[in-house]
Amino acid sequence: MSNRRGASREEWADRIAALDQREQVRKEPITVDRIVTTALRMVETEGFDALTMRRVAAALDTGPASLYAHVRNKAELDDLLIGALSRNVELPPPDAARWREQVLDVFTQLRDQFLRFPGISRAALSAPPTNLDTLRVTEGLLALFLAGGVAPRVAAWTIDAALLYVSAYTFEVSLRAGGVDREEVLARLRMLPASRFPHTAAHVEELNSGAEHERFDFALGLLLRGIA
Amino acid sequence: MSNRRGASREEWADRIAALDQREQVRKEPITVDRIVTTALRMVETEGFDALTMRRVAAALDTGPASLYAHVRNKAELDDLLIGALSRNVELPPPDAARWREQVLDVFTQLRDQFLRFPGISRAALSAPPTNLDTLRVTEGLLALFLAGGVAPRVAAWTIDAALLYVSAYTFEVSLRAGGVDREEVLARLRMLPASRFPHTAAHVEELNSGAEHERFDFALGLLLRGIA
């Protein structure tokens, strides 16, 4: 069994293999943090649809099975991404005098974070309402509303509505960005028969107007203005 | 070539096979309508996630490839579903005196249609803005707003915001329905440390309140009240 030459050969091979392993494989063990940052970079550059367990694993030079030791699910990974994204939102100390302004600022930060990682708002809509990092944001928002003298229930429901709107808005914007362009939509709308779509045809330009985030500001203004 | 006996045998077999075919296969050819109604029933009973090309095909006693002769994509099928759903929405003739009431009614119809087909709001968010059936709904809404004396641009943007909200709201409700129950969420929220989440902890009950569609009515009320 123990041929001395054979053994020394195996040792030899092992040592050579160990040379590469020490420098490449064993250098950086897989951690949750590395998974999340890799996934985030992936979403940022290629969109949420391009985020698959296999591609994250490949970016970490391993197979998909290795990820499941650190992350329960793809859903949990999505949740972690939403958390990491939420941590980028800065919460201002409440200033009762300009609470509406501060609230709008937080929602705008959230909007920009969602747009920075295209398509991730779908994960935000699916995320459980017990994510600690998103709860930090709602806590901060609640502080601003309460400082402004808004009743707790009204504050809670308004925050809820605005968060839903921000998610849906950014989701749609992300879709449009990679899909059909505005000109094509406009051209098709102009083809509508005035007989069946009188008002739409008459106001096509206004329907399709709203550069940048005018519609966003309008909608949030509506929500905040409605509060007593 | 033409052996009479052999020929008659083949004919015989063909006729027997034709007996079954005439009654089963050839009875109902595949059409777009049959695909859509089958898919809708499937979404209604099992949710949008259960809607796959393969399962629709199986319900029609065929393979998935057969669907692609009538429907370009899964995306197009989704679009057709949204169209069929939109056709269920009744548009009232504008009555300037009670336009807000009428608008709320249309959005409520839309909400209930979305909830009737759980998860389909995701398709609604992804649907192109040129779907003729959804344009019919927005045309009807536009008519109501304009009859109420609302400026076209304000009307268009408010409709847009409200549609986004309805989609997001129904999507979330559909998720919660099949997922974690309210009690579990409440229990977890009650565990939050008051040191880090003072306002959230203080108003847990109000945050989680809102039976049925109270939050929905509240949000739409906010949007409509914000209009001059």
Next chain:
DNA sequence: TCTACTTACGAACACTGTTCGTGTCAACTG
């Protein structure tokens, strides 16, 4: 009767998330 054309569909491709069993290494224990 023979041809042209639309429809139907079995099989396969390239993906997806996820699990099982095995391997391999590090650190604690005798």
Next chain:
DNA sequence: CAGTTGACACGAACAGTGTTCGTAAGTAGA
């Protein structure tokens, strides 16, 4: 120091997904 334990890594595979290709079959027209 030797040996065992336990956590981590991962190749291979499973059951799905949307979609395409090439072929078969049936209907309609000449």
